[in-house]
Amino acid sequence: MNAATTRPTTSAVLLAAGADESSRALLTSRLGDTTVVEAALATVRTVVADEDITVVVAPGDTTVREALGEHLAYVEQAELLGTGHAVSAARERIAHADVVLVAYGDTPLLRPDSLRGLLNRYALTGADLGLLTAVVDEQLPYGRIERDADGVLRAITEATDVAGATAPDDDGRLEINVGTCVADPRALLARIDELAAEGEHRLTPVVRRFIDSGASVATYRIYDTDEVQGINTAAELALAGDIVLRRLFEPRRNTDTHVVFGTGGWRAVIGEGFTLGNVRRLCQAIANEAIRTGIDARGVVIGGDRRFLSRESAEAAAEVFAGNGIPVVLLPDDVPTPLVTFAAPHTGAAYSIVITSSHNPPDWNGMKVFRADGSLPLDPETDRFQDEANALAPGDVVTLPLAKARATGLVVDRSLTDPYVDAIEEIIDVDAVRGSGLRVVVDPMFGTSQLTLGTILGDMRVRAEFIHAAHNPLFGGVAPAPDEERLATLKSMVASGGYDLGMATDGDSDRIGIVDASGRYVETNDLLLVLYWYLHEVRGERGGVVRNIATTHLLDRLAAHFGERSRECRVGFKYVTAAMEEIDAVLGGESSGGLTVRGWLKGKDGIFACALVAEMLARTGKGFAELLADVHAITGRLHTLEASVPATPDMRVAVPRRLAADPLTRVGGYRVLGVDRTDGVKILLEHDNWALLRFSGTEPLLRLFVEADSPEKAAELLDWLRGFVTA
Structure with a gap:
């Protein structure tokens, strides 16, 4: 490698x-x-190795050492003369490097x-000094950046002297000096020494000396004011704590190294979080778990829905399990x-896996994993998978x-x-439906139910007309969720x-x-109510209900x-089936459209x-x-409404704090x-009335639900x- 391509030491x-x-x-x-x-x-470590960092x-003082470790x-x-003097204290550690980055522990x-x-x-501009600046809406306790008409940095005005600074930009914004900088350590130390001889030990005058001497200064601007929040008082520490909380809930691009399970599996945007690389890594983690627990010989079943990359992902998953010596049943088509x-329970497999992101928009895909009994893994297990x-x-x-794999029989x-x-x-009384003359319209929403549901309805002699049944991975341009709209x-x-x-089914x-x-849309709450009555009173199946x-x-x-029991559980169908057991x-369901019955799957269908x-x-x-009216004669009426509002990071901090x-x-x-805080915040009122606020586990939304005895x-x-969460 020649000198021109040698990577500089930082x-x-x-x-x-x-x-x-x-x-x-x-x-x-x-x-x-x-x-x-x-x-x-932690931020500095993302760009400089530990062995090249000097604190x-x-x-x-031993407190900082204890916090950061002796390595x-x-x-x-x-x-403690100033920040320039502090950099000079690290002279022996940094003088050998090509580049030195100066950062602040209180930022x-x-x-x-x-x-x-x-x-x-x-590096790209070949500048003598690199300076981090920020564009902000109001003056903060940092020096003000002054530029000429061509945008060239000409001066830094101290925060204590902003009255003499030039006017804000046309959009009313200001540019400030964050303080973090990068330079050749020898040039930086030389100017620090020059100013020290004059009795000046701060770093900002050192930067000014670079500017005044005609040295080239490259600036990198940041536009997020939160980044420059320094911590010099308890009040500023509290503000920084709020920023950290908001960041936890910022919508993130799921990068190629980030797999996160939600309430119904792993889902991500195709090309960002959902990649074949991530599919392979997740399958390797599941294969490792199967081998560790001694269930690998039972094999896995793998299938995929109609989304983009589903077939390719199912085949990539099969290659990983086969590479680990785990037999695979690969389901054809969608x-x-x-x-x-x-x-899984039908074949005796250790796991069954489907490539899908359910009812998410068309540019998403994901993976659901089921255990040997057909149930979804609970949080501790999915945490192990994703970690x-x-x-x-x-x-x-592998x-x-x-x-x-097909030739050797590992993939069938x-x-x-x-x-x-x-x-x-x-389980279904097919004969009872034959001769009923039922006429139905079925909307699979461009999803995967046409073959199976069409076969069942045909066996029932139901006259069924299908719409939106073609293979269309764009789902008509909308998320394939069977909601009224x-x-x-x-x-x-x-x-x-x-x-x-x-009848309608969602994408998977x-x-x-x-x-x-x-032509009236039946709310799932009403459907669950009538089905529970039917199972108990007509089919004679005794047992409680889970919601x-x-x-x-x-x-x-x-x-x-x-005279039966009822049970409330958290959102997530894995909790429904666990409570059913x-x-x-006899029935478990959720208002979003998922349900199952005792004796069938441990998952919604x-x-x-x-x-x-x-x-x-x-x-x-x-x-x-007519059936609903009969059941309401027993239970009385309650009226449900729900809505969603965008869950901004600020809201995710403010709403829990306000509720507390x-x-x-x-x-x-x-x-x-x-008040029940098991999953979100559920406010219990008189006469079975209630209100629920819950942040979605799969989308950046705050969901609002209410049920009351009048519309x-x-x-x-x-x-x-709405008023409470947006105040």
């Missing part, structure tokens, strides 16, 4: 001596899950990209998620080319459509065509949407009427649910509206009976929630 100095005891105490104060100085060091501390190099600033919120941008601009849920996957390098993944292509359909028809065509066809029912077929004979916290309390009333419930609804209408001989501070004795004019009261409660 060292860093982290200034952590503080001006006095108070400032040093702040350096080691807690900030989020770390300390101030640790947070500052400057006060004479005799770093420390030098003491003999006298811990700089992002790694800001330091990378500064170093990159300094398959619904419930079929994959069914596959191990994120720790793996591409070279840690693969076997698919052609060789096999369809499970017939066994899945047969299993449903063993996305089922306008289905509603219109049912009403105008004299059909008995409209595990959620259901129903339209009654009048999540956002689902109607009328299910509890109906269970009490039957605990109380031997929109295809099975559609078949069950057809059976219910055929056996009772009644339309859905507010005793919540009344909501509007209604007395509060209790007007429900609207009033929802308005109160």
